[in-house]
Amino acid sequence: MAPLITVEDPDDARLGDYTGLTDVELRRRREPEEGLFIAEGEKVIRRAAEAGYVMRSMLLSAKWADVMRDVIDGVQAPAYLVSTELAERVTGYHVHRGALAAMERKPLPRPDTLLEGARRVAVFEDIVDHANLGAAFRNAAGLGVDAVLLSPRCADPLYRRSVKVSMGAVFAVPWTRLEAWPADVEMLSGAGFTTAALCLSEQSITIDELAARRCGKLALMFGTEGGGLTPGALRAADEHVRIDMAAGVDSLNVAAASAVAFYATRARPV
16 A cells, blocks of 8 residues: 655645645646646546546545545555645645645647547637636537637636536547637638537527538537637638527527537437
């Protein structure tokens, strides 16, 4: 059995990966630069390990040591045992799930390689809310989307809040960042994808009409909270698509809209 290392000093350098987890701006800069992300909770940690992410260390409260014993024994990383009070002082919040793991990021694949063999992809433009992005990834994983492409200004799917909301689904869907958005719509078209922009416009068709076409390859494009897709993205898309609403509601939250669109366009028997 791998040993648990008890730590009693909140300033212990070995806990450096976990300091200031509630400082969003700090973590946004630090985590990608240092090539790490934080997985929180038993299920998320297990899913990250199962997806092949390398663990740097674990931070555990006493009652989670036995629960996570098999994970601890299955990796080479140190496991630090701390009190709940010390964990809160280090991280900045009450770690009610009792288990955190610092994981190594993987290199992102090239967009063109991600599209090989894909039939349906999601493209998210400038979504900045981590919870929305995590929920959208969970929708993509659960509703059979083959890959996710993010514009350069999108939030980080591996930020702790995104991972937590997705329940680890961010590890189940291949994803990468685009470098030249919206010019990269041309790459999607060149790969044979029909690009469909979810938006409110006069020339939009309904999501049911789009689904009825049974496009061989389909890229569903979603814009940021509030403003939606940018004019450049809308011009580049093959189709504008709307989800018909009732009761005077004009649109859905982007995460909810993605769930509807993914479900409506899922593969069906001919």
